[in-house]
Amino acid sequence: MAAEATTTIENKQGIHARPASLFVQTASKFKSKIKIKAKGKEVDAKSILMIMSMGLVKGTEITLVAEGPDEAEAVQALKELVDSKFNEADA
Numbered sequence: 001m002a003a004e005a006t007t008t009i010e011n012k013q014g015i016h017a018r019p020a021s022l023f024v025q026t027a028s029k030f031k032s033k034i035k036i037k038a039k040g041k042e043v044d045a046k047s048i049l050m051i052m053s054m055g056l057v058k059g060t061e062i063t064l065v066a067e068g069p070d071e072a073e074a075v076q077a078l079k080e081l082v083d084s085k086f087n088e089a090d091a
Contacts, residue, residue: 032068
């Protein structure tokens with residue numbers, strides 16, 4: 001059974017290099033397999049290139065899906081990161 005959460009990208013610049021890097025660093029702390037679903041695509045949340053290729057802009061709804069031993073914690077941590085607007089000052 002996978003853990004899942006849906007949230008919306010709210011930071012002004014969307015997912016550019018710095019938030020993508022933060023996202024991958026956070027996702028990589030977990031053993032679970034983690035995916036991001038958005039715009040009809042699904043990519044590996046531990047791959048910065050895959051995340052950047054999605055073109056996630058402000059207002060994009062994403063679904064975080066994790067499967068593995070720490071799936072609930074992974075989804076929770078990543079959702080909190082997105083909801084915090086990646087701690088960007090001008091978000």
